[in-house]
Amino acid sequence: MSMPSKPSPSFPLPAGEGQGEGKQSIIASGKPIREITFAQAINEALAEEMRRDPKVFIIGEDVAEAGTPFKVLSGLVQEFGKERVIDSPISEAGISGITVGAAMTGMRPVVDIMFGDFITLTMDQMVNQAAKMHYMSGGKLKVPMVMRTTLGATRRSAAQHSQSLHAWFSHIPGLKVVLPATPYDAKGLLKTAIRDDNPVVLFEDKLMYQLKGPVPEEEYTIPFGVADIKRQGKDITLVATSSMVQVSLSAAEILAAVGISAEVIDVRTTVPLDKKTLIESAKKTTRAIVVDEGYERYGVTAEIASVIADGAFYYLDAPVKRMGAMDVPVPFSPVLEDQTVPTPESVAGMAKVLCNKS
Amino acid sequence: MKIRLFEEQVNQLYMSAKMPGLAHLYIGQEAVAVGVCETLRQDDYITSTHRGHGHCLAKGASLDRMFAELLGKAPGYCRGKGGSMHIADQETGNLGANAIVGGSAGIATGAAMSAKMRGSDQVAVCFFGEGALGQGLLYECMNMASLWKLPVIYVCENNLYNEYTHYSETTAGEIRERAKAFEIPCEAIDGQDIVLVHAASQYFVERARKREGPSFLICNTYRFYGHHVGDVDRAYYRSKKEEEEWKNRRDPLKLLAQRLTKEKTADDASLKQIEDEIQRQIEAAVQFALNAPYPKPSEVEQDVYA
Numbered sequence: 001m002s003m004p005s006k007p008s009p010s011f012p013l014p015a016g017e018g019q020g021e022g023k024q025s026i027i028a029s030g031k032p033i034r035e036i037t038f039a040q041a042i043n044e045a046l047a048e049e050m051r052r053d054p055k056v057f058i059i060g061e062d063v064a065e066a067g068t069p070f071k072v073l074s075g076l077v078q079e080f081g082k083e084r085v086i087d088s089p090i091s092e093a094g095i096s097g098i099t100v101g102a103a104m105t106g107m108r109p110v111v112d113i114m115f116g117d118f119i120t121l122t123m124d125q126m127v128n129q130a131a132k133m134h135y136m137s138g139g140k141l142k143v144p145m146v147m148r149t150t151l152g153a154t155r156r157s158a159a160q161h162s163q164s165l166h167a168w169f170s171h172i173p174g175l176k177v178v179l180p181a182t183p184y185d186a187k188g189l190l191k192t193a194i195r196d197d198n199p200v201v202l203f204e205d206k207l208m209y210q211l212k213g214p215v216p217e218e219e220y221t222i223p224f225g226v227a228d229i230k231r232q233g234k235d236i237t238l239v240a241t242s243s244m245v246q247v248s249l250s251a252a253e254i255l256a257a258v259g260i261s262a263e264v265i266d267v268r269t270t271v272p273l274d275k276k277t278l279i280e281s282a283k284k285t286t287r288a289i290v291v292d293e294g295y296e297r298y299g300v301t302a303e304i305a306s307v308i309a310d311g312a313f314y315y316l317d318a319p320v321k322r323m324g325a326m327d328v329p330v331p332f333s334p335v336l337e338d339q340t341v342p343t344p345e346s347v348a349g350m351a352k353v354l355c356n357k358s
Numbered sequence: 359m360k361i362r363l364f365e366e367q368v369n370q371l372y373m374s375a376k377m378p379g380l381a382h383l384y385i386g387q388e389a390v391a392v393g394v395c396e397t398l399r400q401d402d403y404i405t406s407t408h409r410g411h412g413h414c415l416a417k418g419a420s421l422d423r424m425f426a427e428l429l430g431k432a433p434g435y436c437r438g439k440g441g442s443m444h445i446a447d448q449e450t451g452n453l454g455a456n457a458i459v460g461g462s463a464g465i466a467t468g469a470a471m472s473a474k475m476r477g478s479d480q481v482a483v484c485f486f487g488e489g490a491l492g493q494g495l496l497y498e499c500m501n502m503a504s505l506w507k508l509p510v511i512y513v514c515e516n517n518l519y520n521e522y523t524h525y526s527e528t529t530a531g532e533i534r535e536r537a538k539a540f541e542i543p544c545e546a547i548d549g550q551d552i553v554l555v556h557a558a559s560q561y562f563v564e565r566a567r568k569r570e571g572p573s574f575l576i577c578n579t580y581r582f583y584g585h586h587v588g589d590v591d592r593a594y595y596r597s598k599k600e601e602e603e604w605k606n607r608r609d610p611l612k613l614l615a616q617r618l619t620k621e622k623t624a625d626d627a628s629l630k631q632i633e634d635e636i637q638r639q640i641e642a643a644v645q646f647a648l649n650a651p652y653p654k655p656s657e658v659e660q661d662v663y664a
Contacts, residue, residue, distance in 0.1 A: 097464010
């Protein structure tokens with residue numbers, strides 16, 4: 001996977017500024033920006049927030065000495081101790097529920113759900129408890145918790161360890177849903193999530209953990225509900241989430257070679273959703289494809305495509321297209337699995353059709 | 359007494375169609391909520407159930423704001439957004455009634471964990487009915503509470519019926535064995551005897567405050583009325599005779615009155631005086647609620663997010 005050479009901005013770039021113009025503070029510092037992995041970015045965000053706020057703690061399966069199977073949390077138990085980096089039983093519902101209760105009574109817990117597929121076990125606690133507590137209590141109770149979990153296929157892990165189920169939580173009022181696609185975004189968005197007074201679910205692409213990217217040493221956060229234009233273009237808009245941002249950036253490279261200028265927008269948070277940036281881009285380019293690794297049927301792509309179709313209807317030269325995961329359980333065999341998710345080639349192929357250049 | 363009269367009033371509000379929706383009456387089980395909550399401080403936590411009015415009142419909720427919430431009015435505890443099954447009151451440590459059976463086991467256990475992590479000596483009480491014994495979440499939480507010695511007391515009110523089904527049809531083995539499996543101390547007591555409930559709760563609460571870990575209290579009790587206010591034809595799941603026996607011989611209010619009279623702490627006149635006073639409070643609270651304004655329609659989108 002390739003990465004932009006500079007950190008992505010935390011706000012949509014004003015017209016005329018090219019891709020890769022970083023944040024002001026980074027430019028002002030004048031230092032070369034170090035590169036760290038996505039996993040390190042998550043780790044740093046947690047460590048910094050735990051140093052800043054003693055109320056923050058981590059609970060989950062194999063989070064302490066093991067640092068999770070993905071080694072994302074390595075070293076945290078050494079710094080913060082087993083009181084704040086808590087290895088739990090394999091009880092996803094139980095740890096989610098305990099997290100809700102702790103959050104309601106003065107703590108700011110971060111619960112680790114190892115595979116996104118296991119969120120099914122947390123549903124009552126997240127959907128009926130965490131999401132509704134503030135509203136049901138007339139605005140009195142708050143649930144400032146973060147659930148970190150994963151998404152993404154093509155790790156040859158088959159149907160119960162490969163799904164991208166972020167649409168489920170995006171459906172529920174009261175939850176916020178965060179989908180970082182670069183190390184820079186991962187760190188800034190996770191820090192914002194921990195400081196948010198609502199239940200926030202953050203999905204991390206398992207295949208992205210080793211991806212490197214520039215992350216400044218300086219403190220920063222990234223606001224929710226602000227999409228990021230990862231690449232400027234004028235012929236077609238590729239709206240992407242999480243794992244599909246890199247796929248769409250690669251597709252844009254393929255398209256550039258045949259003279260199609262693709263704009264790639266990373267929504268970064270599905271809830272809240274930055275509708276304005278998506279609609280403005282589609283108005284400008286007149287064509288849009290929404291790319292997401294969740295199942296296509298009733299999925300995130302449907303919601304976003306509808307937002308664009310409504311908001312940019314009179315400007316569009318083609319129907320808004322959706323590309324999600326195939327509506328099949330994720331199969332094991334590579335020959336089968338690789339067909340199920342969008343690829344740079346398939347996204348570029350669809351874009352060429354929309355631009356009449358196939 | 360306050361709970362009994364409150365609930366009778368709720369039933370009347372339902373019958374006279376002044377209350378939207380349904381309510382699940384606590385009548386018959388009052389000694390459990392009062393006996394336990396009397397051993398708690400205001401800053402201790404409770405979580406409650408769909409049958410939660412008793413717990414809320416016993417923990418200190420006020421009658422007028424309770425009635426207002428039941429009627430969906432703006433001064434209600436949840437500004438009319440929660441209703442009967444979701445009354446929460448942060449000021450009295452009530453983390454909310456919960457309409458998912460067993461759904462609050464995580465919240466109570468998490469509150470206990472939070473108290474421990476913050477270095478506070480607060481405790482949390484998780485009220486649930488025997489119906490919640492069928493939910494896996496409860497055992498996940500009991501396991502962690504025992505492992506980490508969390509200051510939580512699981513209070514199982516066995517009123518014999520999972521909604522419309524006798525618990526013996528749904529519950530294998532002895533309930534106390536389930537606590538034992540996690541090495542959680544357990545007592546099974548007569549939940550109609552408030553003195554017993556109070557003593558057992560006091561013991562477990564002190565134990566929790568001393569960081570000696572969780573406990574499990576089984577209170578054997580009875581729901582005098584139906585699963586909810588509309589459940590009036592109950593012959594298909596329990597007999598009139600059984601109901602009458604409990605009402606006549608096992609009514610926690612009558613049992614307490616008998617005890618107080620016998621001990622000469624109170625007499626019929628003083629008890630009548632208390633009842634009249636509470637009845638006056640109830641009437642004033644209902645009037646308050648009936649006269650209170652509804653929330654503004656524009657509030658529908660408020661407080662989805664903090």
